[in-house]
Amino acid sequence: MRTVTVGTRGSTLALAQTRWVIARLKEEWPETEFRLQTISTKGDRNRESLEQLAQKGDKGFWVKEIEDALLQNRVDIAVHSLKDLPTEQPEGLEVASIPKRVDSRDVLVGREGAKKLADLPQGARVGTSSIRRKAFLKSYRPDLQVIDLRGNIDTRLAALGTGDYDAIILAAAGLIRTELRHRIDEFIEPDILLPAPGQGALALETRADDDLSIEVAYAIHDHLTDDRITAEREFLAGLGAGCMAPVGAHATVKGGTLTLEGWVAALDGTHVIRATSSGEAGECADIGAELAEDMLKQGADRFIEAARA
Numbered sequence: 001m002r003t004v005t006v007g008t009r010g011s012t013l014a015l016a017q018t019r020w021v022i023a024r025l026k027e028e029w030p031e032t033e034f035r036l037q038t039i040s041t042k043g044d045r046n047r048e049s050l051e052q053l054a055q056k057g058d059k060g061f062w063v064k065e066i067e068d069a070l071l072q073n074r075v076d077i078a079v080h081s082l083k084d085l086p087t088e089q090p091e092g093l094e095v096a097s098i099p100k101r102v103d104s105r106d107v108l109v110g111r112e113g114a115k116k117l118a119d120l121p122q123g124a125r126v127g128t129s130s131i132r133r134k135a136f137l138k139s140y141r142p143d144l145q146v147i148d149l150r151g152n153i154d155t156r157l158a159a160l161g162t163g164d165y166d167a168i169i170l171a172a173a174g175l176i177r178t179e180l181r182h183r184i185d186e187f188i189e190p191d192i193l194l195p196a197p198g199q200g201a202l203a204l205e206t207r208a209d210d211d212l213s214i215e216v217a218y219a220i221h222d223h224l225t226d227d228r229i230t231a232e233r234e235f236l237a238g239l240g241a242g243c244m245a246p247v248g249a250h251a252t253v254k255g256g257t258l259t260l261e262g263w264v265a266a267l268d269g270t271h272v273i274r275a276t277s278s279g280e281a282g283e284c285a286d287i288g289a290e291l292a293e294d295m296l297k298q299g300a301d302r303f304i305e306a307a308r309a
Ligand SMILES: NCc1[nH]cc(CCC(=O)O)c1CC(=O)O
Pocket: 081, 082, 083, 084, 169, 170, 171, 173, 174, 198, 199, 200, 201, 202
């Protein structure tokens, strides 16, 4: 029996999504043995300074050590939240497979009596560490106090219990995958809070010359998800931005036509540039690149620069 080692971070979410991936792979490859290997990343160890890491241009702080393990043959397939994976792969590695996406929306989890974004009292305290969520929330409701909230899902849910926050905003996918769907009070529609590029999707990364692992991973590839996230990520890359930018992107496909919506915001939410672009789903990369160009012409670069400074 051949053995494929699957590597991921040690967080509850990383483990849940990797167990799901292994179960799906096992269905496709019943004769293969899958071994789960956890790897700690800089992002796991430096929770306090993610913004600093991002500002130094250190984009891969959730994935670097896992990519090293791939390159050194310690793991064969790496499972990442696509949202955390830089838009370019290092030499020798590739994204071999994009499994079917779950819900890409952001959600609100509230305290007693604070169960919907629109119904939060004037000046309510909302916890999130994402500058994208912060900017879009301030644009929608300038009265809200957006307060920094870091850590993994368990830490953030626990913070809600301390009374320091009226509500927190998280990705639906993280709660769904860790069997915490019952904690969701509101799914926030993309016309209010446009999700991060790739949110709710996973990426299976392999060595570019490891044909066997590529074949194994590709068995759970989902073409529709791939078209959508390709458009979203090309948009992000075209803006010259990374996962810590005030940028949202969300693609949908209907009858072969892909529609990509993109937003770029000022950090304080006082300005949001919004645009959409559509075309044949097969042209997903071009649709993303064109939307980025369009947004840069509209002055989006000053907001991306401001976020970097
Ligand atoms: N940056 C952390 C991160 N990376 C992926 C997810 C959620 C799962 C996903 O978007 O696929 C989260 C947590 C969150 O944003 O609430």
